[in-house]
Structure formats: C-alpha cells, structure tokens
Amino acid sequence: MELDFPKRKIIHVDMDAFYASVEQYDNPDLKGKPIAVGGGSKRGVVSAASYEARKFGVRSAMAGYIAKKNCPDLIFVRPRFDRYKEVSNQVRDIFFEYTDLVEPLSLDEAYLDVTQNKKGNPSATLIAKEIRKKILDKTGLTASAGISINKFIAKVASDYNKPNGQKTVNPEEVIPFLEALDIRKFYGVGKVTAEKMYKLGIFTGLDLKKKPLEFLDQHFGKSGSYYYHVVRGIHTSEVKPHRIPKSVGAERTFSENLSSEVFMLEKLDSIAGELERRLQKSKIAGKTITLKIKYSDFTLQTRSKTIPYFISNKELILETAKELLYQSELQDSVRLLGISLANLNTEKKKAAEKESVSVQLKIEF
Structure with a gap:
C-alpha cells in the first residue's frame, strides 16, 4: 500500500536544558552541578533545570520548595x-544561514524546512549536524535535532537522542518508527491523555493505529482525528516563519494567596489593562475570553465565554472576566489569575481542500 506524505525535509532543533545551560556556561562554577533557574522560596517556581x-x-x-526537597543540593x-534572548538570537542567525523557513516555538526551539535550502545541500541530516556544530562553536551550548518528513515526526525525533544528539526518521522508516513508539512520546499526548489511552488498551503507536477514527473521535473529541492521522505519519502543517497567534493573554502570580473574589477584582483590573495593551499593540481583537485560576494547591481551572463580537478594550474584557469569576465558587485560595482572548480576528478560514503529495521513498535524508 502506497502512503501519501507531504514531500518535505523538516528539522526540529531543540537546545539542551537551555536556560540552565546558559547559566552553567556563563558561570563555570555551576558546571556539573544540579541547578534550577527560578525561585527556591515557598512561592518560587522552577523555570528550567539542568540535567544534573x-x-x-x-x-x-x-x-x-518541592524541587529543593527532591534535590537538597539544588x-x-x-x-x-x-x-x-541574546543567545537565542545567535542561534536563530545560524538557522537563517540555511533557510528562511524558520518557525520558532520558543527561545530554545524551532522548526526548519530545508527541502530547498541556501546551501544546496540535499541531506537534511548533514545540515542538522552542521547547525548543531555551529551552535556549539558560537555559543558553547549543545543542541539536539530531529529530522523527518513533517513537523510532528521531527519534533518527536529531536527528543530521541537528547542531550547533544540527533535522529533521522527516513520516509521508509516512518511507519515502523511510529508503530513502535511509546504513546507517551507522541507530541500532543500529555499525562492525562496517556492515562486515558492506557485504560483503553493503547500503549504504543501500533495500538493507536488499530483504533478506528470513530472510536478516537468518541473518546478524544476533536483530538481524535489528529491522533488518527499522525500515527499514520500524516501531518500537513507547514513551517510558518511568521506564526499567527491563536490567543493573547496576561497573568499574575501573587505574593500572598487571595481567598475572596473581592480581593481579586483589583488584580483582574490590572491584568485586563495589560491584556488590552498587548492586543492594541498587535492590532488584535477576539471573541472568546478565558479566565485562568491557579489555586494554592497548584490545581488549575479555566472558565470561558464566547461573545458574538470582537473586543479588545479593557472594560469589556474585565466585565466578562468578572462574570466568569463569579460563575461558580472558588475551590481554594488563589495564587494566580490570568485572562486570555482567543477566537481572534487574525484567524483565517482554511479552504476545505485536501492536498496530498506522494513521497518518493528514495528521497535523500
């Protein structure tokens, strides 16, 4: 049976323990030691951790405090x-030496489409190796990479030989690779979803592949179609140099827990003001307002409402956020509040046409 895949050569580059590695590089005394970037106080949070x-x-x-309990020498x-950001820009400059099709996911990772590249190099594997060497030479830091025919598989592969490694999944290896993959390794399958899949007898890609689309839709809703296609190596998303945001938000973590909605109104006013500034700076408006509440026990709750018109001004955002706040009783004292706006006016309707390109299985990777 011939399989259809977009004919692309995609590299996913992921810096190894980026924030922590920068700190260890800038301060040699920290090399080889367990470090955490962030706060160690009772209310502090770990932003990144070294491999140690x-x-x-x-x-x-x-x-x-939990991190310190796990590792007393942290x-x-x-x-x-x-x-x-300075180091990230240095790394990004290296990417642009090879292609203009660079889609950053964060400061420490990005997708590159090198199907057609500035070096005229037909091997995405060799390009990834060159890029990782240049990153090491220029920044003193290591990076890992995944190389394959689409973004999904490249992302999964980049985590395969971490740290300071890379893995190529050639076109003819895609299906065997995915079938043998632990379901927890699938990008987009979190801890909760993995547990749900386990209960349904899904432990590997092969187990997932055996489930019909109707079954996956029934148990995983909109994500069912995604799982159905990616396990077959089908992921048509292109590398987008300028990513259009799906939502814009602002949030605050408080020095003292808030126990009453009354105390939260002032905080929401400030958060809504910050969100308004971000929206107006980007000339964005949206219809779906989401209130994010993180409780003192770190459990997270979101409440959303969609209105029939686009908004971006503070007053309307705050009015809806207040409504969501009083929607139901709080479960505990609150340590974080956030407001985000989605269903933006930047979203484009996709044409309902399906395009598939047959991969030449002899394509050089």
Whole structure:
C-alpha cells in the first residue's frame, strides 16, 4: 500500500536544558552541578533545570520548595531573560544561514524546512549536524535535532537522542518508527491523555493505529482525528516563519494567596489593562475570553465565554472576566489569575481542500 506524505525535509532543533545551560556556561562554577533557574522560596517556581537536577526529578513548572526537597543540593539561579534572548538570537542567525523557513516555538526551539535550502545541500541530516556544530562553536551550548518528513515526526525525533544528539526518521522508516513508539512520546499526548489511552488498551503507536477514527473521535473529541492521522505519519502543517497567534493573554502570580473574589477584582483590573495593551499593540481583537485560576494547591481551572463580537478594550474584557469569576465558587485560595482572548480576528478560514503529495521513498535524508 502506497502512503501519501507531504514531500518535505523538516528539522526540529531543540537546545539542551537551555536556560540552565546558559547559566552553567556563563558561570563555570555551576558546571556539573544540579541547578534550577527560578525561585527556591515557598512561592518560587522552577523555570528550567539542568540535567544534573533532572536526575532527581526536578522539572520546569515545579514548585521551588518541592524541587529543593527532591534535590537538597539544588542551586537556584535567578533567570536572566535578556541573556537567554541574546543567545537565542545567535542561534536563530545560524538557522537563517540555511533557510528562511524558520518557525520558532520558543527561545530554545524551532522548526526548519530545508527541502530547498541556501546551501544546496540535499541531506537534511548533514545540515542538522552542521547547525548543531555551529551552535556549539558560537555559543558553547549543545543542541539536539530531529529530522523527518513533517513537523510532528521531527519534533518527536529531536527528543530521541537528547542531550547533544540527533535522529533521522527516513520516509521508509516512518511507519515502523511510529508503530513502535511509546504513546507517551507522541507530541500532543500529555499525562492525562496517556492515562486515558492506557485504560483503553493503547500503549504504543501500533495500538493507536488499530483504533478506528470513530472510536478516537468518541473518546478524544476533536483530538481524535489528529491522533488518527499522525500515527499514520500524516501531518500537513507547514513551517510558518511568521506564526499567527491563536490567543493573547496576561497573568499574575501573587505574593500572598487571595481567598475572596473581592480581593481579586483589583488584580483582574490590572491584568485586563495589560491584556488590552498587548492586543492594541498587535492590532488584535477576539471573541472568546478565558479566565485562568491557579489555586494554592497548584490545581488549575479555566472558565470561558464566547461573545458574538470582537473586543479588545479593557472594560469589556474585565466585565466578562468578572462574570466568569463569579460563575461558580472558588475551590481554594488563589495564587494566580490570568485572562486570555482567543477566537481572534487574525484567524483565517482554511479552504476545505485536501492536498496530498506522494513521497518518493528514495528521497535523500
């Protein structure tokens, strides 16, 4: 059976423990030691952890006091985002030496489409190797890479030989690779979804592939179609140099927990003001307002409402956010509030046409 895939050569480059690695490079005394970028206080949060710290279970988004409990010798370092952005720009300059089709996901990772590249090099594998060497030479930092026929597989592959490694999944290897893959390794399958899949007898890509589309739609809603296609190596999303945001938001973490909605109104006013500034700067408006609430026990709750018209001004955003706040009782005291706007006027309707290109399985990777 011949399979149809978009004929692309995609590289996903991911810096290794980026923030922590920058700190260890700039301060040699930290090399080889477990460090966490972030705060170690009771209300502090880990932004990034070195590989030495990860061995003790320290992870990003973990509370600082829990991280310290897991790793008593953990060294906390204050984040320096200006420095991280500086290094990120150096890395990005290297990407543009090879292609203009660069889609950054964050400061430390990006997709590159090198199907047609500035070096005229037919091998995406060799390009990835060159890029990683240039990054090391220029910044002193290591990066990992995944190379394959689409963004999904490249993303999965980049995590395969971390740190300081790369993996190529050639066209003829795509299906066997995905079938053998642990379901937890699928990009887009989080911890909760993985547990749900386990209960349904889905442990590997092959198990997932055996489930019909109707079954996946029934159990996973809109994500069902995504899982159905990616396990077959089908992911048609192109590398987009200028990504259009799907939502715009602002949030605040408080030094003291808030226990009453009354105390939260002033905070929401400030957050709505910041969101308005961001929206107006980008000339964006939206219809769906989401209130994000993180409780003192770190559980997260979101409440959303869609209105029939686009808004971007503070008063209307705040009015809806207040309505969502009083929608139901709080479960606990609150440590973080956030407001985001989605269903933006930047979203374009996609043509309902399906285009597939047959891959030549002899394509050089």
